[in-house]
Amino acid sequence: MTELSDEKIAEAIQSGEAEAFGEIISRYELKLKRYARRFLSLKEDVDDLVQDVFIKAYTNIQSFDPSLRFSPWIYRIAHNTFVNELKRKQRVGFGVFDADIVLPFLPAKETSDADTLNEELKVEMEKVIDKLSPKYREVVVLHYYEELSYAEISDVLRISVSSVGVRMTRARQKLRELYNEENN
Amino acid sequence: MNDFKNNILERIKTGELDMKPHWHFVLKTVLFVLGTIIVALLAVYLLSFLFFSLHQTGVWFTPSFGFVGLSYFVMSSPWILISFTLVFLLLLYLLVSQYSFSYKRPLVFSMIGVTVFALLGSLLIQQTPMHRNIQNFAERHNLPGVAPVYRSLAGERPKGLVLGTVIEVTDSGFVIESDKGEMIRVEISSATRQKPGSVYEVGDTVFVFGKLENGVIEAVGVRPHTGDELPPMPGRKGGQFMEKGANERPVLFDEEIKR
Incomplete structure (x- = not known):
């Protein structure tokens, strides 16, 4: 089996x-x-x-x-x-009319950093990930920790691949800001 | 075997947990697709009925008469019907967004798709006599529920809109015989909205927008009646509804349309 x-x-x-x-x-x-x-x-x-x-x-x-x-x-x-x-x-709302999934965006390129993101960086990210809103936290968790591709995340969340990319880009930006705040 | 796994497998073995049969999901899918089709048809029907109602009552044309006409359009529109139509369009959008062909693309495309589908469907229905036939049938058989709805939403023209035939041209306008059989003097001034260079002759059918007082309308707007865009009110002179059992062919204006 x-x-x-x-x-x-x-x-x-x-x-x-x-x-x-x-x-x-x-x-x-x-x-x-x-x-x-x-x-x-x-x-x-x-x-x-x-x-x-x-x-x-x-x-x-x-x-x-x-x-x-x-x-x-x-x-x-x-x-x-x-x-x-x-x-x-x-009582977190997951609205139907989320701009990330309603509006069209240019297709986001999937980066291969999930494979290369080293353990040390994942530990650092974990310190601030709780501060992300659930919709951004979830794509980060699914991509970086559960190693799902954008297409698979798109199936899990039932949103377009480009919307996954948009959320991922925004999540990364937010993580960077949070990380810098944490270390300054 | 760990407790977590053991616990679940034990519940499966004892029959406490049972898988739903395959037909359950097939049935669910079939019902969902059927539900989507029914909602889509209802949305198209309601939208086409809304257009039919606006055309039939003449309210559709009033925005072309400037701000007053636009205000009148807003005030006289069947808002309950509009609300129902919007609810069904929203419901259709929510159902469509559950399909992978929809959620794999930005949802704005589904919204546009649903709107275009409903508009095209209703425009297609507008090309057929469907609503008129339903209206006639409902009136003839006095169908409960249907007849009153068609009568109130598409059978009564709101005050301020008159359809009639020019029977005399005067210095300041013309006199019409309305589809209700009333003689009305229409006063046209420089403030009256109409197509530039409009000239009216005896026998023309016109649609007049303005307040009727003592048999006179100070016309806010005049529009020639060119087709079946504004048929006469049912059950009245020239109307398309026949009395129960009547055999004579209806319609003054329908005859004109054919010509």
Whole structure:
């Protein structure tokens, strides 16, 4: 089972091999917990939230199309769950008419710095990432920490790739400002 | 096996957690697509009905009569119908934005797409006698719900708008016989908005905008009636509605249109 792709495992679960879901949990538990902690800026336990994501993933597994990638699908479930949690706790609004996603922008080029961003820099970024607004924090977390491509983030957040690029550029600018403030 | 994973797998084994069947999602998708189609059709219908209502009552043309006409247009527009139309357009936009072809592009394109679709659809309907047929059918059969709506939104011209045929030309204007059968003297002054060089002759059908007092209108604007843009009010002289069971062909103005 361990050598199979996520998509093949999902296909096996769909055809009735429920135990195969254990492999999905093993592969995504840490990733989703990390995503939850960073996106929600939570220091405490996120087990219940992530468990909720896996339960939703299992009950809705028949809606997954095995010809597509599995990770954006499960991250989409996680995103919805975490956004609901943010709304519940902080009453944060995720408006429909967000200028970043409504207006057209020039296609943003995806940089390869997610691969090259060294650990030291990630630690520095983590000090200020909590100060970003959730919509910018989330793209940073998904790209730099969860290593999702812009196209995958576009599927998770259901926004255009160019909007992902715009959010990423603004998030980087904001991070730079916050970092400079922190160090001066 | 860790507790976290164990706990979930245990709940699956005991049947506490069960996956929804494939048909559930197929049905959901089918219903969503059907819902989108129904909302799209309703949005197009409402927008076309709005245009029909504005044309039928003549309110559509009043902005061309300057600021007074524009104010009249704002005051006399069917705002409840406009609100309903906007709600359905917004609903259609929200439904469309759930599809990947929509959210993969900036949402302004979906907004433009929905608006253009609704406008084209309603313009297409305007080319057909659909609303007129519905209006006739509803009136003839006194359909509850439909007949009153068509009557109030497209069957009554607001005060200040008169359609009539010139029966006499005078020094200061002309006399018309309105589609309600009233004789009205129309006074034209230099302040009257009309096409430059307009000359009116007996037999012309005109649309007059202005306050009617004691059988006289000091015309704010005059516009020749050139087509079926402003048919006569239903159920009145020359109107297109027939009394129940009547067989005679209706319409004074429709005849003119054909000519």
